Amino acid sequence: xxxxxxxxxxxxxxxxxxxxxxxxxxxxxxxxxxxxxxxxxxxxxxxxxxxxxxxxxxxxxxxxxxxxxxxxxxxxxxxxxxxxxxxxxxxxxxxxxxxxxxxxxxxxxxxxxx
Amino acid sequence: xxxxxxxxxxxxxxxxxxxxxxxxxxxxxxxxxxxxxxxxxxxxxxxxxxxxxxxxxxxxxxxxxxxxxxxxxxxxxxxxxxxxxxxxxxxxxxxxxxxxxxxxxxxxxxxxxx
Numbered sequence: 001x002x003x004x005x006x007x008x009x010x011x012x013x014x015x016x017x018x019x020x021x022x023x024x025x026x027x028x029x030x031x032x033x034x035x036x037x038x039x040x041x042x043x044x045x046x047x048x049x050x051x052x053x054x055x056x057x058x059x060x061x062x063x064x065x066x067x068x069x070x071x072x073x074x075x076x077x078x079x080x081x082x083x084x085x086x087x088x089x090x091x092x093x094x095x096x097x098x099x100x101x102x103x104x105x106x107x108x109x110x111x112x113x114x
Numbered sequence: 115x116x117x118x119x120x121x122x123x124x125x126x127x128x129x130x131x132x133x134x135x136x137x138x139x140x141x142x143x144x145x146x147x148x149x150x151x152x153x154x155x156x157x158x159x160x161x162x163x164x165x166x167x168x169x170x171x172x173x174x175x176x177x178x179x180x181x182x183x184x185x186x187x188x189x190x191x192x193x194x195x196x197x198x199x200x201x202x203x204x205x206x207x208x209x210x211x212x213x214x215x216x217x218x219x220x221x222x223x224x225x226x227x228x
Contacts, residue, residue, distance in 0.1 A: 004157070031214055043204070043218040050214065090157055094214065100165050101146055101208055103216055105157035 002026055004106035006091050012112045013081065021076040021109045023091030032074040033103065034066060035090040043090075049074060050096060081113045116141040116209045120219035128227050133177075133192040135222045137205030140186065146208040147188045148216065149179055153201045161203075164188060175199070200226045 004025045013019050025032060034046040048056035049068040063085075065077040074091055088110050092103040121136040139145060146165050150158040162173025169181045179190045188205060205219040 006157075033214070042220045045215060048214050056215065092158075096214060100163065101214070102148055102160050102163050104160065105150075107157045108155075110155070 004091060004093055004104050006089075006106035006109050008109060009107065010110045010112075012114060013078070014114055015081060015083075017081075018077070018079040020078065021089055021091075021111075023074040023076075023106055025072055025074075025091075025093035025104070025106075027093055027095075027104060029093040029095045029104070030071050031094045031096045032068060032071070033092040033094075034064075034074065034076050035092065037088040037090055037108070038086075046076075078111075081111075083113050086111055086113045116145060116207045116217050118205050118207050118217055118219040120203075120205050120222050122222055123220065124223045124225065126225040126227060127195045129197055130194050133190070133195045133199065133224065135190040135203050135205075135224065137179075137188045137190065137219060138186055139188060139205070139207045141207055141209050143209045147179075147181060148206040148208075149173065149177070149188075149190050150204045150206065150218075151175075151201045152204065152221075158204060161190070195224075195226045197226050197228075200224055 007022045032049045036044045046060045047066045052068050067075040088108045090108045091106045094103045117140045119138045148163045149161040152158050162171045164171050164181045172178045177192045202221045202223050204221050206216045208216050
């Protein structure tokens with residue numbers, strides 16, 4: 001595997017379900033991100049992790065719970081979601097402190113909440 | 115705080131014609147600037163980046179962008195459009211004052227017609 005991978009690519013879940021999105025980066029980066037991309041809206045940054053520590057939470061509802069067990073893996077745990085949470089969820093990584101800061105994105109998980 | 119404005123949510127060009135996608139930024143510090151492309155059902159792919167070296171930056175797929183501080187612009191161009199260039203393009207800015215955050219524009223959908 002190369003770059004940033006995300007699984008699953010598609011997910012349909014009911015409002016009472018619990019599911020998790022997984023992201024893995026194979027670039028040796030030290031920062032990881034979750035973004036939400038909804039139709040006709042700008043890309044929304046949700047969470048930022050630097051060296052496994054969460055450094056930014058952009059007022060994301062608690063029904064989204066991130067987890068970063070190491071610098072290569074990032075999860076987004078989902079529970080009791082709402083239909084308006086349906087979107088493309090993108091994971092990204094970057095090299096901070098000595099890098100040129102560009103972020104590399106995974107292919108995304110298309111989430112549909114029914 | 116930084117911001118990005120992309121003029122024109124939709125741009126249509128003929129195959130072989132010049133592509134010009136506009137991006138203006140606002141940043142209180144010298145910025146890092148990026149252009150990304152997104153094809154349907156995929157993540158964002160980095161096209162090119164400006165990191166305070168040369169003001170004319172060349173990227174992948176024949177695209178280039180010029181940083182103009184006096185105009186606070188970073189427009190993306192390609193001399194000759196190809197059908198495969200049809201996609202959504204995002205401009206992003208990161209201030210050098212600290213923090214990982216990239217601020218994205220709302221995107222420009224490029225259509226290439228025969």
